[in-house]
Structures are given as C-alpha cells and as structure tokens.
Amino acid sequence: MKVSESQQQNTTFRIALYQPEIPANTGNIGRLCVGANAELHIIQPMRFLLTDKDLKRAGLDYWDKLSIHFHDKIEDLIDSFRENNIYFCTTKSDNVYHRRQFTKGDVFIFGPESRGIPEDILKKYWDNTINIPMSENIRSLNLANSVAIVLYEGLRQISEKKTVNINYEKP
Numbered sequence: 001m002k003v004s005e006s007q008q009q010n011t012t013f014r015i016a017l018y019q020p021e022i023p024a025n026t027g028n029i030g031r032l033c034v035g036a037n038a039e040l041h042i043i044q045p046m047r048f049l050l051t052d053k054d055l056k057r058a059g060l061d062y063w064d065k066l067s068i069h070f071h072d073k074i075e076d077l078i079d080s081f082r083e084n085n086i087y088f089c090t091t092k093s094d095n096v097y098h099r100r101q102f103t104k105g106d107v108f109i110f111g112p113e114s115r116g117i118p119e120d121i122l123k124k125y126w127d128n129t130i131n132i133p134m135s136e137n138i139r140s141l142n143l144a145n146s147v148a149i150v151l152y153e154g155l156r157q158i159s160e161k162k163t164v165n166i167n168y169e170k171p
Contacts, residue, residue: 013154015147016041016077016109018117023048025113028144030066036151039067043074074121081107086128089150090117091140093129100130102154113143
C-alpha cells in the first residue's frame with residue numbers, strides 16, 4: 001500500500017503480527033493502525049490472503065490509508081528497527097505493559113492467535129517482553145483487543161509528551 005511522506009513522518013508506533021491466522025483480527029488491527037497513525041508489519045507466513053473478505057470487511061475502506069510492510073522472518077523485522085525499542089507481547093511475561101515508558105517509533109510484536117510468540121524468541125528477548133494483566137479464567141485476550149490496549153496506552157504516553165499529532169477532525 002502506498003502512504004504519503006507526511007504519513008510516514010507522523011508514524012506513532014509499529015505493530016508487528018507474527019504469522020497471523022485470523023483475517024478479521026488482522027483487518028481490525030489494520031483499522032486500528034490507520035486510526036493511530038501506526039504502521040502494520042506482517043511477518044510471514046499468513047494463513048490467509050490479503051483479498052480475504054473477512055479481512056476487508058473488518059478493515060472497512062481504510063486499506064488504502066494503511067502503511068503495511070511484509071517480512072519473511074522475525075529477524076528481518078528486528079534488524080530493520082535495531083535503533084527502536086522492540087517489545088514482545090505475551091501472556092507469559094511478568095512485565096506489565098503500562099509500567100514501560102513507550103516512545104514514538106517503538107515496535108510491538110504480537111504472536112499468532114493459537115500459540116503466541118515462540119518460546120525460543122521470547123527467551124532471547126525476555127527483558128523486552130510485556131503482558132496485559134487478566135484473570136485466571138482465560139488463557140488470552142483476543143489479538144485485536146490486545147493490540148488496541150497496548151497501542152492506545154502508547155498513544156496516551158506519547159500524547160502526554162506532546163510528540164504525537166493525530167487529527168481528530170471529522171472529514
């Protein structure tokens with residue numbers, strides 16, 4: 001997808017989905033990214049096509065505004081953003097997301113819906129893992145909901161620092 005230079009300069013965060021499985025979740029996350037001036041990064045393989053009707057339905061007509069990038073391996077993504085903070089979002093971490101200080105340009109990586117980020121990756125980057133607190137009654141939250149929680153906490157933090165300009169005017 002093509003995005004303007006001003007959109008790229010105003011990027012708040014980068015949301016990375018590692019091998020996403022459910023098109024509707026990815027569509028919702030794409031819409032969230034557009035609303036938050038965030039980039040969406042997909043680490044292959046995906047279990048669906050970008051033409052999937054559920055993906056398009058969830059993302060509505062915002063796909064032309066989405067800054068979306070594809071990576072063959074997670075290492076490719078990490079190498080691309082070595083100068084940024086990279087966070088691995090997982091239910092296995094004890095590091096609660098809102099206790100971290102997020103900065104513009106940070107990368108948040110989320111694992112696939114059925115299994116999360118692989119253990120070997122989490123072990124390698126354990127100090128950069130974060131979680132969302134939840135009751136013991138469930139294993140995990142919905143992926144799109146988790147992205148929304150973390151992304152908008154990041155926006156709250158950088159908005160307080162006056163480093164984000166999101167136009168809230170209606171068209």
